[in-house]
Amino acid sequence: MDFPILSSLILLPSIGALFLLFANESTTKSRQTIKYVALFVAFVNFFISIYLWNLFDKSTFEFQFIEEKQWLKGFINYKVGVDGISILFIILTTFITPLCIISVNNSIKSRIKDFLIAILVMESLMIGVFCSLDLVVFYLFFEGGLIPMFLIIGIWGGDRRVYSAFKFFLYTLLGSVLMLIAIIVIYLTSGTTDVVKLYEIGIDSNFQNLLWLAFFSSFAVKTPMWPVHTWLPDAHVEAPTAGSVLLAAILLKMAGYGFLRFSIGLFPIASELFTPLIYFLSLIAIIYTSLVALMQEDMKKLVAYSSVAHMGFVTLGIFTFKQQGLEGSIIQMISHGLVSAALFLLVGVVYDRIHSRLIETYGGLVSVMPKYSILLMIFTLAAIGLPGTSGFIGEFLILMGVFQDSFLVATIASLGVILGAAYMLWLYKRVIFGKLINNDLLKISDLDKSELFILVSLALPTLFFGFYPEPLLNTIEVSVSNLIEIYNYNLNISGNNNG
């Protein structure tokens, strides 16, 4: 592979952002142009990533399109590459970003240029996270994402935006600095931070527990897991719609991806040891945040809490170390990426019109916004995990994986599914059905063309992969089974060394 396709995927949005930086946004027309340029860049990136998927060889677990360049001399190489797992996340990123840019029309009123720059830089960093094969390079992209996200929440957010932005930044930074120490320690003990090499040589079993905890502290905050999830509702509620979409659809997935790629593969002994902890925290997240979501009066907060619950399923599935559990987690993440993005956009649609996120403001929308009601129905059902939506595939596989491990855990997790149905359907009932009491709602207009386009393009894959998940499963299957093999292999060598 001669053409550096991954690096161009990473760089292209940033170059686009650099162009925008010097653009003039004084007139409406120039603002339109800026938007089109950003959209163009995002779409080009999307098509490149689809092309990448096309070229991708699904029959091998090896990393593909590897690029390696000397970076910090004699120490760390810039190394990127994709396997079946990361390519899906890259496509998710490049798919969601243009939709975010389209949604800017209604939700962002001021400083559109700066917003688009932040989004494009963000896209670069997120793609970087998903394809970096070196711990330091990963850390660079992982942490770099804080800067644009801080600005997105802080500049374009709601009333308590400053508080939320600070909370988001400091929480995640605190989690991540410990990971940085762990990365340096890995380098000093193993002599490399190249993930592929580390998979082969394994990590000294004496260090694994502490290193695992250090990585966990970072990923747990970003996932977010209970009890460090409290930044998420604040950040979501205050972020503008496009920001919430990015946050929920992609940023949260970086941590899940981190668990998959690093925690399991690099620290098998520690992962096995701490599995009860993860199970415990995930179950609390599923049950507790579902209950909290049930009591929310703010629609956006409700969706935010549901994200925490869904991510609880993801961590549960990852730490089963079973084929079904891991595949389920990956599909759940992709599906949650689509569904939560759509739900935040749907909340954004009514917020832009009525400027209220309180559930009690609404009611009876079905008579004035029929299209909206249908789409909200689809995504509500997908969030619940109804068969025929992508949400079902993920949850079903995860629960299957968990059942093999522990009956009790699976039973409690299943309760979470029921609670999920309760809060989502109750939300739907209160917003869409009932009597139209609020007079403001009479004048409300249904979805316009761009909103319809965004939501339909999110609905199509949700339904398609719900009925036919084969393309996704096909892509990840070999990589997942290889990951489990690496896990078992490292577990055995480390075990033997100890014995």
Place this chain on the structure above:
Amino acid sequence: MDNLNFIYPEIFISISIMFLLILGVFKKKSSSLISNLSILALFGALVLIFNYPTNTNLEIFHGDYKIDFISSYMKILTILSGIFVLITSSKFLKIFKIFQIEYPILILCSILGMFVMISSNDLIVFYIGLELQSLALYVLASFNRDHTKSSEAGLKYFVLSALSSGLLLYGCSLIYGFTGTTNFDEISIIMNNNQYGLTFGIVFILVGLAFKISAVPFHMWAPDVYEGSPTSVTLFFAVAPKIAALTVFIRFLYVPFINVIEQWQLIIVFLSVGSMVFGAIAAIGQKNLKRLIAYSSIGHMGYALAGLCTGTIEGVQSSVLYISIYLVMNFGFFSCLFMLKRNNIYHEDIDDLSGLSKNHPLIALSLLIILFSLAGIPPLAGFFAKFYIFKAVLEQSMYYLAIIGLLSTVIAAFYYLRIVKIMYFDSEKGKYDTDYSLGLRFTLTLTTILILFYFIYPSKLIEIVSKINII
């Protein structure tokens, strides 16, 4: 006489100082000319330093003066800071009506002192260099003499600095008393673990040096002096003396006393931890940008010292790398400060930055990048500086130091974020003048680009720094 061949830069600067002084006396209103000629003189010295072959390792004047890679490197940094200070400050000084011929000459004098400090391999030579640079700095601190705060800054700096010089001299005399020599190399041969008096000597000298780089608990002068001095002098304070003092730190600890590392390591760890934590916490409550940067520089010195306390060559290299990147970030930050001018009044409160991103988007963006870099967020240059420090620290298994250091970056991130918040989230105030001088524009653009794109090719600087070998 052969020895003189190797101190051309020092000789050149001395002659330039004398020539410029005479020129200033005979030619009225020649401030601009002298300032420009000083810049030229510094460039001349730069060329002379580049003339040395990179593998020079010479001891001249009976081993009292050392020309090696680290001395050349640090001298280059000092000269660069001198040049940047001179090219950014002329407009500032003109507005304060203190653009006088003494200003560039004093800066040259203190640079000469720093040169002597950097190259010294002997306690007495080192002390002479230190006093030369300090005397020039006292005057510079109170350069805006009609202004109470500036005079106060100069006086405060003088009194406290004299005290620390006294302690330092006392330490020197103790060391001389116990070893019978002042030369670093000879001390290292005579060194004997059991001499407690010698340990006292080391402690006193470390106190004196810690004062010069404003490490906690010898930092008290820094915020007041930073705030009171004219901003262009503050910039000089923030970078140049620290480069020189850090070099002396390195030479002093690693040449004569490397074998008694257990005696001084804990002291440096204490200074380092104190500076990192205190710098981070004390800066939170500040309202004045210059005071804030004073506390921030205290914190940054803590990181540089963390590299030094490892006792390894990697640690020294990481400290030197840190100070180099710190230098660039400070130039950027101060260039932004110089741009906050409205109707010939310079604003230096944090609240004056309010809404800067709307009126001056490019300055705000540059400042944003510089601040995040100071906070050590990847992928900016400041991250790499910290990364190498922590790598060196962890190599020596000093986990507690790394953890404290990284936790204080999180605390420090808070006050940097607060500035970003004020620039980006708050509503705008009036516009600032946009008649920046060319030097200012150049400095800000250059530093921002260096910080932002450092990650693309980080190896070069590391390669240069890794040539440092002092033992």
